[in-house]
Amino acid sequence: MKRFATANWKGTGKEGKGTLSTQSAVLNNHQYSYSSRFEEGIGTNPEELVAAAHAGCFSMKLSFVLNAAGFTADNIDTRCDITLDSGAITESKLTVSASVPGISKEQFDTAVADAKANCPISKLYNTTIVAEATLL
Numbered sequence: 001m002k003r004f005a006t007a008n009w010k011g012t013g014k015e016g017k018g019t020l021s022t023q024s025a026v027l028n029n030h031q032y033s034y035s036s037r038f039e040e041g042i043g044t045n046p047e048e049l050v051a052a053a054h055a056g057c058f059s060m061k062l063s064f065v066l067n068a069a070g071f072t073a074d075n076i077d078t079r080c081d082i083t084l085d086s087g088a089i090t091e092s093k094l095t096v097s098a099s100v101p102g103i104s105k106e107q108f109d110t111a112v113a114d115a116k117a118n119c120p121i122s123k124l125y126n127t128t129i130v131a132e133a134t135l136l
Contacts, residue, residue: 020044047082047089054092054121055080058131061119065111066100074099075136089127097134108135 005027009018019029027044035041055078066073076098083091094116100108112133116122122129 020049047084050089051080051082051092054082054094054119054125057119057121058094058096058115062096062098062111062115065114065118066103069103069107069111071100071103071107071111074101089125091128091130092122092125094129094131095133096131097136099136103135105135109133 005022017033031043036043037045059078078096081093116131
């Protein structure tokens, strides 16, 4: 499987602006800029998109890990906070809460650790990945 996205940038790094598009058209010439990346401007930014990718990938992987252990989650909510410091992504912090009938806290924590280590986006990163999990 291959997926793609495209970026277009015009102008200088600080005053310029760009657009992002994805194969699925979820993003279709969506605006991004210095302001949307480093300030509070309108549009998205690469770190926000990386955070969405990691949260989504982790949640799906956790569901697969839980299913393999004989459990089905009623709900999994994951937030991903990406830290950009001195031009590098230095941390991806996953905060997950899930409702999983019949699972013990120890089994849940084991599943979270597996998903954190083995979701494809986690494997892509060269940074610290932290996961904080709450079983509801």
